[in-house]
Amino acid sequence: MATAPLPATPAGAASARSAPAQSAPCPRPAYAAAAVLLGSFLVGFDTRLFSIGLPDLRGAFGLSFDEGAWLSTIATAPQIFIAPAVAWLAATFGVGRVLFWPSLVYALISLAIPFVHSWELIALLHGLRGLLLGVFIPATIMIIFRNLPIRWWVPALAIYAFRLAFSQSAGVAIVGFYEQYMSWQWVYWQDVLLAPIIGILVRLGTPHEKVDTALLERADWGGMALLGSGWALIYVAVDQGNRLDWLQSGLILTLLAAGTLLVAGFSLNELLVRTPWASHKVIASRNVIGAFILILCFNVASLSNSMLIPGFLSTVTGLRPEESGWPIFLGTGLPLLAVMPLAVLMIRLFDARLTMLIGFLAFAVAARMGTGINHEWSGWSFLPMLLIQSIGQGFTFLAAVVYILSNSSPKDATAIAAYVQVLRLGGAEISISLMATLLRMREQLHSYLLGLHIPASAAETAHAIAGFAAPFAGAGGSAHLAQARGVAALAATVSREANVLAYIDAFQISYWGALAGLLMVALLGAAPRGPLSPRY
Structure with missing residues (x-):
């Protein structure tokens, strides 16, 4: 396997431990670390800014309360659907391919959303944006393990953990700044500047990797689809459950049952397939x-x-x-x-x-x-x-x-x-x-x-x-x-x-x-x- 977290060695065998198997050496580790930093912060701030600014976004788009609630769910559920599979995609196709083109598409979608007025198109663009957003964090983590020297791992992971806490705290102030001094559109337009920079840093900081055809040939597509789909459905049920009164709603019951069934199917799939993905x-x-x-x-x-x-x-x-x-x-x-x-x-x-x-x-x-x-x-x-x-x-x-x-x-x-x-x-x-x-x-x-x-x-x-x-x-x-x-x-x-x-x-x-x-x-x-x- 090309991906490489830390090897676990038996107690008392410290002398026998070896460094983890990595991909090609990182030509410019500082650029790769910067990509980790920006990718982590982009995800943290986008998620936080959207949730805090949702009441104002509803007014800007002319959405009802129910449409705003569904927009929040639509923007997050695709992240849960794609996130589990990103590590496999990065190991198979290379971090550069997985991050570069999605970063450019993400910037274009973020640029377009404020100009859209149709509810259906707004929902579609937020769903695509959420799908691409779900790629950034797992892919940037793979940069740490595949391309950075081991001595950089803990500081790079600290950046990942820092953005989670920092975005939660700073997001409220940033939304307030945008609304008071700029405009609500900058909740989206900040990514027009940041996302392409992430793609460029990844291209400069990571080596060109060949597609791992061995991984591709034994891909567990069924397992990835079952786990991502199951957890996404469960999330939709939980996110809408408070508004729809939980088990009193047929929709919530259906989503929970379907999600649980898919996750159970994933567990069975991993026991039966020859090369389980997870x-x-x-x-x-x-x-x-x-x-x-x-x-x-x-x-x-x-x-x-x-x-x-x-x-x-x-x-x-x-x-x-x-x-x-x-x-x-x-x-x-x-x-x-x-x-x-x-x-x-x-x-x-x-x-x-x-x-x-x-x-x-x-x-x-x-x-x-x-x-x-x-x-x-x-x-x-x-x-x-x-x-x-x-x-x-x-x-x-x-x-x-x-x-x-x-x-x-x-x-x-x-x-x-x-x-x-x-x-x-x-x-x-x-x-x-x-x-x-x-x-x-x-x-x-x-x-x-x-x-x-x-x-x-x-x-x-x-x-x-x-x-x-x-x-x-x-x-x-x-x-x-x-x-x-x-x-x-x-x-x-x-x-x-x-x-x-x-x-x-x-x-x-x-x-x-x-x-x-x-x-x-x-x-x-x-x-x-x-x-x-x-x-x-």
Whole structure:
């Protein structure tokens, strides 16, 4: 196999370990590293900017709420469909071919989208754009393993992990900047400049590779199609489930059943075919399975930073992205510039499990702080929590990826990459969808429970309504209108407090996710000695 993560060698056989088999030496490793950097950031920012700017994009395109919700799903599902197969495509056809032409097509589609007004064409272009976007991250990771010297691997992986955390924090501020000082079109047009540069850097920084005809002849097309299609259908069901009331919708039931059946078919296919593309045996070890569970725990714990704080500032405080973006960027995004080099140093000097332990501990402390919020919290009130979350974001995911690679062998590279991509992208999107459902259900419950303490006939209720109605009565309106506005203001107050309590519950879930991560770290065994082993 041409692809090459780290070889796993038996304990005590460090002297026998060898460097991983790579493709031709990288002629200009600095260009290849720059391609990794830009490719990682393009995916992170595009995904984040689209999700944050979706309300404004709906208005710009003239879409209904339902059309906007489907547009978000259409833009993401193709990423999940194609991402697992990209590692195999890069190993077979070469990283240069897989990245260069898609980067140019991606730029053209990004240029065209703001000029389109037909819903069907908007959906089609976003679907194609999502398919191409799903190529960038797996392909740039393959640049690391196939073309960069081993000493560059951890720093390059740090770039990959950095863009995930940095884009979540800086994306809010960037959307606010575009909307306030430029225009919404730049959510797309930034890629007209960036995507071709990635293609050029790949051409300059990676060697020309021949098509691996042996891999092509024994391609497991059925396995790739079954896994990608199955997880994409499951994602669509989960993403739309909150809006369509889950199992009460026939569409959701059908999508879940079909997706589960396809994934089961993939599992059966990998057992029966002669050369399985992603055999389950590659993740059969305790350490690899444990590390995959750790990534799921990270997905849940990191929601406190990527989803809950921006959501609270938008829903409860009523801030727009340009107002809430800077506290989030200064609290998490900027400190990552110092946290990530420290994480690289920790991994090189000590066991990766120690780095993961510190990361999950930081998430647990930050989420626990989140359970003390109230409606008076502003963006800057979250600053201490954001600073602690930056440690969790910088330490946890990078260490988990390095640990997985340390427990993998070169011949299993494509399969490991496929499972990692499914887990990273699919797990994160499903976690976000389930958390959105939790927030909706808990808000409804708390609104009902708070309403029980506001009986219409109580003197305290009448006094509160009178207090809310007083400003309107003094504005020259009728007493009846002032009374109605007072009732509406009281209802808005109840809704606000119900949302605060729902977010407290959500922070508690993130706290439990971090605790589960700490427990899993304690259960992991030491990785075999290899090129990424710590120095001490």
